[in-house]
Amino acid sequence: MSSNPPELIRLERRDLDMLLTYESGDQFTVTYDDIRYSCPCAKCSPLRNEDESSKSLRRQIEALSPEKPKVKPVGKYALAFEWDSGCSSGIYRFERIWALANNQDPDDGRAYVHGVW
């Protein structure tokens, strides 16, 4: 995925997904399920490494009752989503959101390795 995504200028929270508008005027939708499923936190990420745990993560997320998250900017590089149920730990870099908008694997096919330092 390109390391420099275009600038996200508008994020509209709808019932089940969000409508993203980029600088260029291009619009994309990303479902809340996809956002939650691709949570980059240390607890969710490793679950996507293996097929079995990955499917079970997906099922768990789809079983949650639908809700609109609170969306908060983190610095200038990311967004955080706060949910009443499920995991709210992930900090989503704009690159990640751009990948999701383009239906690309935000993990870039790489298995998750633990650690920030």
Place this chain on the structure above:
Amino acid sequence: MAESPLSVHDPNSEGSQDMKPSPQQQKQMEQAYAQMKRKMSMQEIGKKIKHKIMVLSGKGGVGKSTVSTGLALSLAQRGHSVGILDIDITGPNVPKMMGLDGRRLHVEEGRIHPAQGHLGVKVISMAFLLEDEDTPVVWRGPIKLGAIQQFIGDVEWGQLDYLIIDFPPGTSDEPLTVAQSLPDIDGMVIVTTPQDVALLDSRKSITFSESLKVPVLGVVENMSGYTIRGNGPSNSQVTISGPGGKSHNTTTDEEGNFSVTLDIFKEGGGKSTAEEFGVPFLGALPFDPGFVRGGDDGVHRIVSEPEGESAIAFSKVVESIMEQIGSSSGPGLEII
């Protein structure tokens, strides 16, 4: 002597047991009151200090305090009002670096007043609590947590643009306590050295960073290269044999000067780690023997050479940090 029935003013029996709290109850009440006051002043701190940045590292000796003081001074050079809270009980060496060696705690009317170091940076350090800094102090869990919380709550910082917090290395309890008691921490800066990169790969640490709910502002790579200078005939070729038998070629300029930066360790480790884990890379700081000297005579390199290479490197890191925390909503994004 028989007691006169009129001597009602015996201080020892003043008030009956069931009307006055026992000394123990009294003490508990006082403690609860002090705690309440602290909580309130923590909230006050939250409002009076615009930005709070934690500085952390996986282990000691990587330059956490050098980076904390450097960031504070670099911010102060830009005209910000800055404070440093040094709660690294494993080796609180911020005062030394800020020219405040040997200071003791200054308390006035129950409030702790920070000492002022270079460029007016306000400093509070656990070292101010030590009787003799050469005597290692064993801090027990409850004492250290109590001391840290008291420090945070009782310090009269005044208005600050930035508070830099120098944490103990590793992932102990203290950061948790502090992060929980200090509202709205902007984020953490992680200091690594190029050979320290393996430490970045620790499950414990990232889970920890998440349990703190404090975003990672980014990674600073410290001691990342050593610049040597020299001169010779102008416009001529110079070959230097660096560490690991690697040779470096350069040419002297018109005046015959040259400079070459050698990788003492493996350079670029911090950068690739940051990329791999999806956190911003904030910049690299050169190996500068002057930091050590500065650390000893209490003149920080940034103060003695404000235009020097290290000061410039710090200034770049500060810019990246300000970019991360700056207008936090990201100017253009509308969320509805």
